Amino acid sequence: MSGxxxxxxxxxxxxxxxxxxxxxxxxxFHVAEGAELPCALTMREGTLFESDREYLQTQREQWLQQLxxxxxxxxxxxxxxxxxxxxxxxxxxxxxxxxxxxxxxxxVEERTLAVEMMGRYESCEALLLFVNPDYVRxxxxxxxxxxxxxxxxxxxxxxxxxxxxxxxxxxSAPALSADGSNGAxxxxxxxxxxxxxxxxxxxxxxxxxxxxARQPILRVQLVISAMDAxxxxxxxxxxxxxxxxxxxxxxQYLEANAAGFSFGVVGVSAQGxxxxxxxxxxxxxxxxxATERIRVSPAGHLGAHDITDVVCRVFAPR
Amino acid sequence: MARSGxxxxxxxxxxxGGAAESPIQLPLGESYTEAEAALRTYAETFRRVVLVxxxxxxxxxxxxxxxxxxxxxxxGKFRFAGSWTLxxxxxxxxxxxxxxxxxxxxxxxxxxxxxxxxxxxRVGRIGADEPPLxxxxxxxxxxxxxxxxxxxxxxxxxxxIVRYSSEVVFVLNGADILDRQRRHLVGALGRTGLRAxxxxxxxxxxxxxxxxxxxxxxxxxxxxxxxxxxxATGSLTSFIEPYVDSVTxxxxxxxxxxxxxxxxxxxxxxLLDAICAPYPAAKVPIPDVPLQSRVFLDFGGFL
Numbered sequence: 001m002s003g004x005x006x007x008x009x010x011x012x013x014x015x016x017x018x019x020x021x022x023x024x025x026x027x028x029f030h031v032a033e034g035a036e037l038p039c040a041l042t043m044r045e046g047t048l049f050e051s052d053r054e055y056l057q058t059q060r061e062q063w064l065q066q067l068x069x070x071x072x073x074x075x076x077x078x079x080x081x082x083x084x085x086x087x088x089x090x091x092x093x094x095x096x097x098x099x100x101x102x103x104x105x106x107x108v109e110e111r112t113l114a115v116e117m118m119g120r121y122e123s124c125e126a127l128l129l130f131v132n133p134d135y136v137r138x139x140x141x142x143x144x145x146x147x148x149x150x151x152x153x154x155x156x157x158x159x160x161x162x163x164x165x166x167x168x169x170x171x172s173a174p175a176l177s178a179d180g181s182n183g184a185x186x187x188x189x190x191x192x193x194x195x196x197x198x199x200x201x202x203x204x205x206x207x208x209x210x211x212x213a214r215q216p217i218l219r220v221q222l223v224i225s226a227m228d229a230x231x232x233x234x235x236x237x238x239x240x241x242x243x244x245x246x247x248x249x250x251x252q253y254l255e256a257n258a259a260g261f262s263f264g265v266v267g268v269s270a271q272g273x274x275x276x277x278x279x280x281x282x283x284x285x286x287x288x289x290a291t292e293r294i295r296v297s298p299a300g301h302l303g304a305h306d307i308t309d310v311v312c313r314v315f316a317p318r
Numbered sequence: 319m320a321r322s323g324x325x326x327x328x329x330x331x332x333x334x335g336g337a338a339e340s341p342i343q344l345p346l347g348e349s350y351t352e353a354e355a356a357l358r359t360y361a362e363t364f365r366r367v368v369l370v371x372x373x374x375x376x377x378x379x380x381x382x383x384x385x386x387x388x389x390x391x392x393x394g395k396f397r398f399a400g401s402w403t404l405x406x407x408x409x410x411x412x413x414x415x416x417x418x419x420x421x422x423x424x425x426x427x428x429x430x431x432x433x434x435x436x437x438x439x440r441v442g443r444i445g446a447d448e449p450p451l452x453x454x455x456x457x458x459x460x461x462x463x464x465x466x467x468x469x470x471x472x473x474x475x476x477x478x479i480v481r482y483s484s485e486v487v488f489v490l491n492g493a494d495i496l497d498r499q500r501r502h503l504v505g506a507l508g509r510t511g512l513r514a515x516x517x518x519x520x521x522x523x524x525x526x527x528x529x530x531x532x533x534x535x536x537x538x539x540x541x542x543x544x545x546x547x548x549x550a551t552g553s554l555t556s557f558i559e560p561y562v563d564s565v566t567x568x569x570x571x572x573x574x575x576x577x578x579x580x581x582x583x584x585x586x587x588x589l590l591d592a593i594c595a596p597y598p599a600a601k602v603p604i605p606d607v608p609l610q611s612r613v614f615l616d617f618g619g620f621l
Contacts, residue, residue: 112341139389139411196408199389204404208344248391249398256399256442256450 008093010123011314014209015130016108016201017101020225020270022072024130024307025080025098026063027270027294029056031307032084036289040300041084041308044091051081055098064290066271072100075114084308094311108196108204121212126219126314129202132226133235136246139197199249206253210260220254220263221314227267227297237297239267266310267297347405350436352479355454358438364454367593368480370515371489372507373460376532376572380489381407381437381457382414383572384590387583392444394587396594399440399450406437414572434458434479441594451594456483467510470518477520485593486525488512490550492533492569496543505550512558525562528592529554535571535580566592 013021032043055078062069072078078098085091097120107113196204210218224230224239235242243251243265254263272293291305300309350358358364369377385407388398401407435457442450456479465472480486490508494500508529515521529551537543551567559565570585 107344111344111346113344114341118342139386196405197389200404200408203398203400204347207400207402245391249389252388252392252397252442253400256397256440259449 008095009125009315010120011094011096011126011128011311012120012124012209013096013099013128013130014104014205015101015132015223016105016135016198016205017071018135019101019130019132020223020268021101021128021130022059022069022098023063023270024128024223024225024268024310025056025096026059026069027307028311029080029082030060030063031291031294031305032082034291036291037305038302039291039306039308040302040312041086041092044083044085047083050083051079056080063271066293072098072102074100074102074106076100077103077116077120084311086312104205105201107208108201113208118212121209122214124209124213124218125215126221127206127209128221128223128310128314129206130223130225131198131202131243131247133224133229133242133246134226136198137195138246139199199247202247202250203253206250206261210257217259218261219314220261221310222250222254222263222265223310224265224267226269226271228269228272228295230267237267239297240265242267264313264316266313267295268307268310269293269295270307345402347403348409349403349406349457350438352434352436355434355436355456358436359454362452364438364452365485365594366454366456366483367485367487368456368458368483369487369489370458370463370476370480370511371460371530371532372463372491372511374493375460375489375491376570377457377460377487377489378410379414379572380487380530380532380570380586381455382410383570383583384439384586385411386414387586390582393441393583394591395444396441396587396590397444399442401437401439403436403438406435407439433462441590443594453593463511466514467507473514473518473520477515477518480515480520480525481522484524484526484597485528486515486521487528487530487589487593488554489530489532490547492531492537492543492547495531495547495550496533496537496540498542501543501546505553508550508554509557512554516558516561521558521562523561523563526592526595527558527562527565528589529565529567530585530589531567531569532572534569534584538569538571538580568592 013025015021031037031039032041033048035042059069077100080094080096080098082094082096083091084094099117099120103114103117107117206220222239222243224242227237227239230236230238230242235246254261270293272295294305294307296304296307296309300306300312302309359366369380371377384393387393392398437455437457439453439455440450441453442448458476458479462472462476466476467473488508488511490504494504512521512527521527531537531547531551537547547569555565555567568585568589570583570589571580572583572586
């Protein structure tokens with residue numbers, strides 16, 4: 001790790017909604033503070049209360065109980081500062097706010113950027129870009145979109161909702177008719193609109209950050225979260241291959257812009273399984289420590305459970 | 319990365335700060351108008367590419383499939399390196415995916431009123447230690463070429479765009495070549511179109527013309543149609559070659575060809591390679607310089 005004594009780094013956790021940013025931060029805090037197992041970075045003595053810990057501690061408790069974490073509301077950045085000591089005497093301070101995924105989605109879809117966020121982009125030195133494989137929207141093929149269009153023609157209201165993929169969109173209001181009422185009397189259903197695939201959205205996000213970042217070469221770590229979802233398939237423990245094949249546009253973009261980015265890919269399972277499967281108590285495996293739930297791939301020097309190694313990789317020379 | 323010239327929806331320009339509560343408008347991601355394209359080229363040097371062809375020839379579909387091909391992976395020797403018009407690419411892709419191949423084919427064409435739409439695409443050559451190549455792709459409506467064949471004024475309008483594009487992609491409708499009744503129309507209309515551009519100085523000695531037969535998936539199994547395509551492109555090449563820098567010929571199957579043995583995006587790597595080919599080194603005449611200077615130049619390996 002290239003961090004020098006007393007150095008402070010501004011790291012941004014970016015990603016679309018439900019990408020796994022908060023879960024990662026809760027697990028990182030737990031591992032660095034709890035030191036249940038050997039880890040590359042540990043929380044420095046006397047810094048437990050260097051910033052407001054209420055949010056982080058609450059998230060950590062949720063994570064420990066394997067419960068879904070509270071989702072950040074748009075525009076509410078949770079300030080997180082972690083002072084960490086490395087095994088080889090490095091002393092680094094991470095300024096790593098927990099930002100709402102909705103803020104990133106707005107930038108890409110609504111094309112607006114809060115001034116405060118612009119300031120974060122300007123000053124950030126490294127980016128942890130989270131992607132949850134369960135929420136990767138693939139580019140649609142002709143046959144698939146024809147199906148959507150046919151559904152739209154048969155039932156314009158349902159068809160357009162299906163096309164927009166907004167069935168689970170948080171905070172989405174029901175469609176209003178011209179007179180402002182909702183319900184069956186929708187005046188004119190809109191045509192199905194194109195929904196950019198995840199790769200396009202992530203490239204847009206990277207372009208926006210690059211547009212404002214002052215750092216000549218921005219360090220990017222692509223974090224494939226919830227990578228247990230990939231177990232049993234060709235991408236099991238191979239986040240790099242997942243990005244190359246399923247998010248090829250992102251991989252190409254970062255490789256082609258070596259003058260503006262240095263990047264790496266890592267897979268992380270911070271929770272150890274989906275909340276749905278973990279909800280069934282009988283299926284929760286017995287482990288000695290909570291840290292053992294974590295899986296990092298490829299594993300760091302101190303084993304596959306050391307989530308702090310993900311932070312080290314951001315600053316590792318490439 | 320360029321910060322200027324990218325269209326935003328009014329409001330505060332990127333990087334200009336502004337009131338704390340008013341959000342910054344980001345580039346919209348839509349295609350550029352002529353004026354916006356001019357601003358972009360003022361700020362940065364682009365390799366300009368113009369797609370010319372008759373109505374329904376498949377120009378927009380070609381662009382859509384190029385984007386879609388990059389979503390799948392690198393295209394030939396090139397990888398995707400960025401674009402500020404990704405939303406526009408996604409839109410034409412959506413149109414292409416939803417409308418193409420349907421019972422009533424009605425691809426969302428570039429309409430006359432749209433004039434020209436400009437798309438930005440950066441590509442990086444794989445394995446080469448060089449910065450990405452920015453392409454500015456102009457898509458013009460088929461009606462523009464139709465009118466250019468008939469009126470000198472309309473030909474001049476088209477030539478004003480084509481003149482500043484080093485790469486002229488002339489798209490010939492493969493479906494028309496397959497149609498025995500329309501087959502001969504393709505070559506004749508193509509020739510007149512190229513002639514209109516040449517006589518109004520749209521195409522000149524520095525132009526690189528790329529003749530593209532579209533919809534190759536529907537005609538490549540018909541020997542007569544393949545022969546007709548070859549005749550048409552050969553005839554057009556013979557006609558235009560004396561006036562331009564170079565002519566290339568390629569066949570593309572932009573759509574996913576159902577029941578065809580061709581791979582999706584067939585021909586796109588060849589076409590992209592031709593468009594992005596480096597310009598040949600300029601032939602600089604050796605100046606009549608004093609002997610001492612000639613020795614210096616010779617030492618430096620310049621002579």
